Amino acid sequence: MKMVRVIVSFLAMFFVNAVSAGVDDTVWKNELKTQFFADRSISETENIIAIEAPYRAEDAALVPIRITSKINQTNDKYIKKITLIVDKNPTPFAAEFNFTPLSGKADVAMRLRINSYSYVRAIAEMNDGQLIMAKKFVKASGGCSAPIGADLDAAMKRLGRMKFKLSGTAQSNEPNLAQLLISHPNITGMQMDQVTRFIRPAYYVEEVKVTFDGQPVLTAKTDIAISADPNFRFYFVPQSSGDLRAEVSDTDGNTFSQTYRVEP
Amino acid sequence: MKCIWIVSLGLCLGLFAVQCQAKTKETLEVQKIAPGLYFHFGHHELPNRDNHGAIANIGFVVGKECVAVLDSGGNPQQGLLLKNTIEKITDVPICYVINSHVHPDHIFGNRSFKGRGVQFIGHKNLARAMQARGGFYLQRSEEQLGVKLAPKDIVLPDIEVTDSLTLDLGHRLLTVTAHGSAHTDNDLSVLDKNSQTLWLSDLLFVEHLPVIDGSLKGWLRELKALSALKVRRVVPGHGPVMGDWPAALKPQEDYLTMLLKEVRSMIRQGKFIEQAIAEVGQMATGRWALFDAFHKKNITLVFAELEWED
Numbered sequence: 001m002k003m004v005r006v007i008v009s010f011l012a013m014f015f016v017n018a019v020s021a022g023v024d025d026t027v028w029k030n031e032l033k034t035q036f037f038a039d040r041s042i043s044e045t046e047n048i049i050a051i052e053a054p055y056r057a058e059d060a061a062l063v064p065i066r067i068t069s070k071i072n073q074t075n076d077k078y079i080k081k082i083t084l085i086v087d088k089n090p091t092p093f094a095a096e097f098n099f100t101p102l103s104g105k106a107d108v109a110m111r112l113r114i115n116s117y118s119y120v121r122a123i124a125e126m127n128d129g130q131l132i133m134a135k136k137f138v139k140a141s142g143g144c145s146a147p148i149g150a151d152l153d154a155a156m157k158r159l160g161r162m163k164f165k166l167s168g169t170a171q172s173n174e175p176n177l178a179q180l181l182i183s184h185p186n187i188t189g190m191q192m193d194q195v196t197r198f199i200r201p202a203y204y205v206e207e208v209k210v211t212f213d214g215q216p217v218l219t220a221k222t223d224i225a226i227s228a229d230p231n232f233r234f235y236f237v238p239q240s241s242g243d244l245r246a247e248v249s250d251t252d253g254n255t256f257s258q259t260y261r262v263e264p
Numbered sequence: 265m266k267c268i269w270i271v272s273l274g275l276c277l278g279l280f281a282v283q284c285q286a287k288t289k290e291t292l293e294v295q296k297i298a299p300g301l302y303f304h305f306g307h308h309e310l311p312n313r314d315n316h317g318a319i320a321n322i323g324f325v326v327g328k329e330c331v332a333v334l335d336s337g338g339n340p341q342q343g344l345l346l347k348n349t350i351e352k353i354t355d356v357p358i359c360y361v362i363n364s365h366v367h368p369d370h371i372f373g374n375r376s377f378k379g380r381g382v383q384f385i386g387h388k389n390l391a392r393a394m395q396a397r398g399g400f401y402l403q404r405s406e407e408q409l410g411v412k413l414a415p416k417d418i419v420l421p422d423i424e425v426t427d428s429l430t431l432d433l434g435h436r437l438l439t440v441t442a443h444g445s446a447h448t449d450n451d452l453s454v455l456d457k458n459s460q461t462l463w464l465s466d467l468l469f470v471e472h473l474p475v476i477d478g479s480l481k482g483w484l485r486e487l488k489a490l491s492a493l494k495v496r497r498v499v500p501g502h503g504p505v506m507g508d509w510p511a512a513l514k515p516q517e518d519y520l521t522m523l524l525k526e527v528r529s530m531i532r533q534g535k536f537i538e539q540a541i542a543e544v545g546q547m548a549t550g551r552w553a554l555f556d557a558f559h560k561k562n563i564t565l566v567f568a569e570l571e572w573e574d
Contacts, residue, residue: 116404151445151569152396187396229572231571
C-alpha cells in the first residue's frame with residue numbers, strides 16, 4: 001500500500017513537473033499566436049526590442065517587467081505598438097502600449113501578476129507593420145504567494161490617486177524617463193462562488209492615456225495581469241515646457257486624471 | 265509449553281498490530297507549554313510536497329468546558345492529527361477553531377474540525393481574504409503541497425472579530441484581538457490569561473525570516489502596541505516559544521525597521537523597484553532561515569507600500 005502511494009506520488013510529481021516546469025511554447029503556438037496575430041509572421045530578431053524579467057518571480061503579485069527598445073523613435077521608423085502576453089495566465093493578454101515618434105523611445109516598464117511558470121512575451125509592431133517578438137520565461141514562486149495585492153483596504157482608500165515622477169531635471173528635445181503611479185486595487189474577478197458570501201467582479205484599470213501638451217505619448221489598454229497600483233515607466237520628448245497629463249479609466253467607468261508641469 | 269509459546273507469540277503479534285494501528289491513526293507531537301496549553305512545533309521549511317504544507321506552529325487551549333484550537337494546520341490530515349491529539353489528551357469538547365490569518369499553513373486543517381458545536385473564528389477581513397485567495401490556493405494545492413484541496417477546505421469564519429472578543433472556555437478566558445494590517449490584513453492574536461501566554465502566530469517570527477504580506481508600517485505599529493503587554497511567554501507562528509517579552513521581538517523589529525529605512529531612502533533617491541530588490545538588506549542573510557525565499561518578496565511589498573508615502 002505504502003509502495004503504491006510512493007509510486008503514485010512519484011508519478012504525480014513527474015507529471016506535475018513535466019507540465020508546469022516545462023519551458024514550453026505550446027499555448028502560444030497552438031492558440032495565442034493565432035488569436036492575437038492571425039497568420040502574420042513574427043520574427044525574433046534581437047535588434048528591435050528586449051524584455052527583462054526576473055527568472056524567479058519573488059512575488060507573483062508584483063513582478064517587475066521592463067521592455068527596452070533598441071531604436072529611437074523617428075518619423076520614418078518607430079515602434080507603433082507593443083503587446084504584452086503572459087502565456088499561462090487565466091487572461092493571457094496583459095497590456096497593449098501604443099507609442100508615437102513623440103515618445104522618443106518605446107521603452108515601457110510595469111509590474112505584472114504571473115500565475116504560474118510562464119513565458120512573458122512582448123510583440124512589437126513597427127510603423128510599417130512588421131512584427132518582432134522578445135520573450136522571457138518566468139517561474140512564479142510558490143508558497144503563500146498569491147497574485148493578489150496585500151492590503152486591500154489601503155488600496156481602496158487611495159483609489160484614484162496618481163503621481164508622476166521624473167528622473168532628474170527634464171531635458172528638452174531628448175527622451176526623458178517618466179514614471180506614472182496609479183493607485184487602484186485592480187481586483188481580479190476570479191473568485192469561486194462555492195466559497196464566497198459575496199462576489200466582487202473584476203475591477204481594474206483598462207485604459208491609460210499619457211499626453212504631453214495634448215500630443216499622445218503613451219496610450220495603453222491594460223488588463224487584470226497588471227498588478228494592483230499600476231505603475232508605468234516610459235519616455236517622452238518635451239520640446240519646451242508643457243503639461244504631462246495622464247487620463248485613466250477603469251472597468252466601472254471611473255476616470256481619473258493627473259497633470260504634471262514639465263519645465264526643461 | 266509449546267502452547268504457551270504460541271499463545272504468547274499470538275499475544276505479541278496482537279499487541280504489535282494494535283500498536284501499529286494506534287500508530288497509523290496517529291497523533292501530533294505536542295509540548296505542554298503551560299497547564300492546559302499545548303503547542304506543536306513547525307519546522308522552518310517552505311511548504312512542499314514532502315511536508316504537505318504542515319510547517320506552522322499550531323496548538324490548543326483546554327478549559328473546563330471548551331477547547332479552543334489555535335490554527336488548524338497546513339492540510340486536512342494535519343488537522344485530523346491535531347484533533348486526535350486533543351481527543352487523546354482531554355474529554356473536553358472542541359468549541360472553537362481560531363484561524364490567526366489566511367495563509368494556507370494555518371487554515372487548511374479546518375475541514376477536519378467541522379462538526380456540530382464547533383465555531384470558526386477569524387478576523388473581520390478573513391472571509392474576504394479567503395475569497396480572494398482561496399481559488400488560487402486550491403488550484404495550486406496538488407502541485408505545491410501534493411494534497412488535492414477542494415472548496416470544502418475553505419471554511420469561512422462563523423464569528424468575525426472586529427476589535428476584540430473574549431472567549432470563555434470555562435474557568436479560562438481567551439482574549440482574541442483583531443489587528444490592523446500587519447503580517448497580513450487579517451491577523452488575530454490570542455491572549456490566554458490563565459497562563460499569561462500571548463499566541464502571536466505570524467505576527468512574530470523567530471529564526472524564520474519575517475514575511476510581509478500586509479503592511480510594513482502597520483506591522484511595526486501593531487508590534488509597538490503588543491510589546492507593551494506584560495506576559496510570561498509568547499508563541500510565534502514560526503520558531504520556538506519565547507519567554508522574554510518584548511526582548512524576543514528584537515531581531516524581527518530590527519529587520520523590519522531596516523527594510524523601512526533602506527527602501528524609503530531608495531525611493532527618495534528616485535531608484536526603482538528592481539534596484540531595491542537587488543540591493544536592499546543583503547547583509548541580513550546569515551541571520552535568518554529561509555532568507556532567500558522571502559527577503560526579495562518582502563522588499564517588493566515594502567517598496568509598493570512606501571512609494572505612496574508622500
